[in-house]
Amino acid sequence: MTERQDELLNRCVDGLLSDAERVEFEAMMDANPELAELRDGFMGIGQVLRSDIEQELKHIDFTGFAEEVSARIDADSVVMAAPMAMEEPMSVEVDAQSEGFVEKLTSWWGSQWKPLLLGAAVAAAVALVVIGNDDASPTAVGGSSEPSMAAQSPSEGDSIPPNKSSVASQQATAPGIVSIDSVSFEGPKTVLVSLPLQEGEGTVIWLLDDEENLEPVEGEDPI
Amino acid sequence: MNMMKKIVGGLILLGLCGVWSASTAQAKNALKLKTAIIYATKTGQMDPNITKVTQKSLAATFGAYKGFEQLEKANKKIAKGTPATLKLPTGQTAVVSLIGKKGRAYQLQLEIPKHKVKVKLSAPPKKLFYQAGIPYKKGRLILAFYLKE
Numbered sequence: 001m002t003e004r005q006d007e008l009l010n011r012c013v014d015g016l017l018s019d020a021e022r023v024e025f026e027a028m029m030d031a032n033p034e035l036a037e038l039r040d041g042f043m044g045i046g047q048v049l050r051s052d053i054e055q056e057l058k059h060i061d062f063t064g065f066a067e068e069v070s071a072r073i074d075a076d077s078v079v080m081a082a083p084m085a086m087e088e089p090m091s092v093e094v095d096a097q098s099e100g101f102v103e104k105l106t107s108w109w110g111s112q113w114k115p116l117l118l119g120a121a122v123a124a125a126v127a128l129v130v131i132g133n134d135d136a137s138p139t140a141v142g143g144s145s146e147p148s149m150a151a152q153s154p155s156e157g158d159s160i161p162p163n164k165s166s167v168a169s170q171q172a173t174a175p176g177i178v179s180i181d182s183v184s185f186e187g188p189k190t191v192l193v194s195l196p197l198q199e200g201e202g203t204v205i206w207l208l209d210d211e212e213n214l215e216p217v218e219g220e221d222p223i
Numbered sequence: 224m225n226m227m228k229k230i231v232g233g234l235i236l237l238g239l240c241g242v243w244s245a246s247t248a249q250a251k252n253a254l255k256l257k258t259a260i261i262y263a264t265k266t267g268q269m270d271p272n273i274t275k276v277t278q279k280s281l282a283a284t285f286g287a288y289k290g291f292e293q294l295e296k297a298n299k300k301i302a303k304g305t306p307a308t309l310k311l312p313t314g315q316t317a318v319v320s321l322i323g324k325k326g327r328a329y330q331l332q333l334e335i336p337k338h339k340v341k342v343k344l345s346a347p348p349k350k351l352f353y354q355a356g357i358p359y360k361k362g363r364l365i366l367a368f369y370l371k372e
Contacts, residue, residue, distance in 0.1 A: 115233035122237050178352040179345050181330065186339040192356075200283040202351040202367075205333065205342050 004028075005035055013042045178203035254329065254348075255371040256299045256307050256319060263355070264290035264362035272296075277367060280351050285365065301331075301370075309366060313359055317366055329370060348372045 001009075008025040011017050017025060029036040180193050180203070189209030196202055259277065261270075267290020269278050281291050299307035299319075306320040315337045322330040328345040333354055346352060346368075354366040 112229070115229045115236065118233050119236035123243075176347055176350070178347070178350050179328075181343040181345055183343075184341045189338065189340070191340060191342070194284075196284070198283070200279050202280050202284050202353055203344075204284060204353040204355050205344070207335065207338060207340055207354065207356040209338060 001035070001038075005032070009035065009039055009042070012039055013046055180205065253300055253302045254321065256301045257369040257371065258295075258297050258299060258307070258309055258319075259293055259367040260295040260309065260311060261365040261367060262290075262292040262294050262312075262359055262362055263288040263365050264292075264360075266290055267292070277351065281365070281367075284353065285355070288362070290362070291365070311357065311359075311364060311366075313357060313364065315357065317354065319368065331370075333368075346370050 005028055008017065008021055008028065011021060012025055029039065177196055179195070183191050183193070183205075185191055187209065189207065192204075192206035192208060194204040194206060259273070261273070261281065263281075263285055265288055269282070269290070270292045273281070273291060273293045278291070281288075285291075294312055295309075297309070301307045301319060301321045303321050303323070306318050309317040309319075311317060315335060318332075318334045318336065320332045320334070322332055322343065324330065325345060328347045330343065330345050333342045333344065334340065335354075335357075338357075342354075344352070348370045350370070352368050354368075355363060357364040
């Protein structure tokens with residue numbers, strides 16, 4: 001049932017439908033026979049209740065009831081007049097407003113706390129997963145903190161397992177510098193890691209696999 | 224009807240939280256990788272196109288070289304599963320991949336497939352580091368890297 005159907009059904013049962021609403025509601029009932037059954041059911045219950053109340057009221061004498069109520073209201077207003085006059089109107093208004101807000105807040109929280117807590121719990125869980133993923137990284141190989149140069153020159157076809165090479169075991173893990181965790185390569189070559197010894201220098205991963213090019217450049221004496 | 228609204232509201236909130244978390248995580252994982260390809264020679268001069276900071280660092284780190292010419296400079300983005308690739312003037316390729324993070328440092332893998340070399344390293348952000356040694360003309364290539372969050 002849509003919200004509109006619900007609203008019109010309630011207004012129909014209460015006898016508050018306007019002409020336009022009545023036409024609209026009848027069209028809805030034509031399209032949805034279940035709605036018509038629901039309306040008939042509610043109307044039947046209402047009729048039973050009204051007839052029952054009317055039966056009860058037949059036995060009650062209301063003579064002088066209105067006068068008695070008026071007299072009681074007059075007496076109460078005389079008693080209330082004195083304390084009301086002593087209070088400042090402004091303070092009364094402020095009290096009434098703050099009480100209303102607190103009541104509204106309490107009422108809203110009372111009806112909404114479950115989905116809000118559920119949402120907050122899920123958000124916290126997602127955040128934990130995200131943070132957890134950031135830290136889920138392979139363990140770095142630790143070693144000496146002494147800045148050093150390390151070289152490997154395996155024979156052809158050799159391969160150094162990443163976390164077992166001497167290069168890895170000699171790397172600095174000092175904070176703030178780029179350090180090498182592991183080196184793996186194949187073939188006849190030299191991998192040399194130079195770590196910074198002083199400010200301004202940077203970590204260098206040297207790859208030297210062409211011995212011919214280690215010769216001095218043209219015109220330069222070797223020693 | 225009210226219960227239905229609450230459930231739908233809760234699901235929308237859940238979806239928004241998911242989207243927010245995913246976008247935050249993605250933004251968090253994406254890093255800037257500034258790269259430069261420099262041709263180093265034992266003769267020659269410092270290229271004025273190279274930033275002052277890098278000039279100082281090159282001079283301090285590669286004391287044996289006098290000439291540094293910047294051949295290429297690039298700003299790349301790197302994330303898990305999205306490596307950055309550098310095409311070298313020698314026709315080779317250098318690939319930098321993000322593996323993860325440990326403490327302040329990011330764990331990277333530098334690979335030069337033609338040389339079958341893989342180096343795993345831990346690099347804190349805002350620290351210059353280099354790969355050097357590939358022969359080029361009469362000198363060597365220096366690949367400079369600078370990671371930024």
